[in-house]
Amino acid sequence: ELKVEQNPLFLSMQEGKNYTIYCNYSTTSDRLYWYRQDPGKSLESLFVLLSNGAVKQEGRLMASLDTKARLSTLHITAAVHDLSATYFCAAKETSGSRLTFGEGTQLTVNP
Amino acid sequence: EAQVTQNPRYLITVTGKKLTVTCSQNMNHEYMSWYRQDPGLGLRQIYYSMNVEVTDKGDVPEGYKVSRKEKRNFPLILESPSPNQTSLYFCASEGQRGYGEQFFGPGTRLTVL
Numbered sequence: 001e002l003k004v005e006q007n008p009l010f011l012s013m014q015e016g017k018n019y020t021i022y023c024n025y026s027t028t029s030d031r032l033y034w035y036r037q038d039p040g041k042s043l044e045s046l047f048v049l050l051s052n053g054a055v056k057q058e059g060r061l062m063a064s065l066d067t068k069a070r071l072s073t074l075h076i077t078a079a080v081h082d083l084s085a086t087y088f089c090a091a092k093e094t095s096g097s098r099l100t101f102g103e104g105t106q107l108t109v110n111p
Numbered sequence: 112e113a114q115v116t117q118n119p120r121y122l123i124t125v126t127g128k129k130l131t132v133t134c135s136q137n138m139n140h141e142y143m144s145w146y147r148q149d150p151g152l153g154l155r156q157i158y159y160s161m162n163v164e165v166t167d168k169g170d171v172p173e174g175y176k177v178s179r180k181e182k183r184n185f186p187l188i189l190e191s192p193s194p195n196q197t198s199l200y201f202c203a204s205e206g207q208r209g210y211g212e213q214f215f216g217p218g219t220r221l222t223v224l
Contacts, residue, residue, distance in 0.1 A: 031210060042201060043154075043215040050210060088154065097161055097209050098169055099144065101154040 002027050002093050006102035013079050014110055021105045023072040023089035031092040032065050032072045036085045037104070043088065046074075079109045113138050115216035117202050123222045124192060132187045132219050134202030140214075142205040143185040144169065145177065147198040148218075154201070160185055161209065192223040 003026040013019050023032070034046040047056045049065035049072060056063050060083065062075045072089055090101040115136045124130055136143065144159035146169075156169030160179040174196055176188040185204075189196060202216040 033213065035213075035215075042217050043203075043213075045212045045214065048210075048212050090154075092209070097142070097159055097167065099156050099159070100170070101146075101156075103153050 002029065002091060002098070002100045004089060004091050004100050004102040006087075006089055006105050008105060009103055010106050010108075012108045012110060013076075015080055016078050018078065019076050021074040021076075021087055021089075021107075023074070023091075023102055025070050025072075025091045025100075027070075028094045029067070029070070029091040030094045033090045033099075034063050034072070034074055035088045035090065037088065038085050046087075076107075081109050081111060083107060084109045113214065115202055115204050115214050117200075117216035117219050119219060120217060121220050123224065125224050126193055127191050130189050130192060130221075132189075132200060132202075132221070134185045134187065134216060135183050136185075136204040136214070137183065138204060138206060138214065139182065140204035140206045140211075141182070142209040142211075143179070144203050144205075145175070145185070145187050146201045146203065147171065148201065149198050157187070157200075192221075194223050197221060197223050 005024045032049040035043040047063040052067040054065045060077045065072045086104045086106045088104045118133045141162045145157040146154050148154045155171045158177040160166040200219045203213045205213045
């Protein structure tokens with residue numbers, strides 16, 4: 001059974017600082033997803049990572065995937081208040097279709 | 112505009128009264144799924160569908176039914192709702208045969224009294 005763990009679960013950071021959210025998964029996976037959720041809203045897809053070594057960047061967010069370590073990271077560069085939200089990673093088992101989410105990381109960026 | 116729609120957005124009902132939450136997507140996606148989100152338990156997959164007439168259980172399928180008679184629609188059916196099904200429900204669709212970006216609907220907040 002695939003398990004997905006994120007850390008930290010809560011992250012308070014200052015504007016302008018850098019930080020990384022980690023996502024570990026327990027069995028082989030060939031698809032890793034990152035989502036953002038604002039309070040009271042739906043989920044917004046940020047990144048889909050499909051291969052070992054994949055790196056994708058959008059604005060101040062960069063996601064990477066290391067399938068050998070079963071680890072994905074979401075790196076935040078020079079955080080701004082607008083990035084405050086809950087970030088989820090999720091994974092699908094190799095060749096499977098069931099999607100398992102991590103617990104989510106609640107990010108607060110303070111001025 | 113590419114979108115996933117859900118109806119109703121809010122629903123308060125009573126134990127045992129059958130209900131259906133509709134989900135529709137306009138992107139011709141093969142893959143659709145349902146999730147529930149609960150405080151402290153995160154997001155959990157209920158059912159998913161790889162294509163018309165192809166559905167399978169997710170992590171928490173008990174008490175739910177689904178059908179996929181058309182590619183665009185994937186309704187979630189609660190035959191006899193119970194209070195433990197009070198939750199926030201999301202429908203999502205994904206292209207590229209399950210290897211693409213997932214688009215989520217706006218959510219349905221269900222309360223079962």
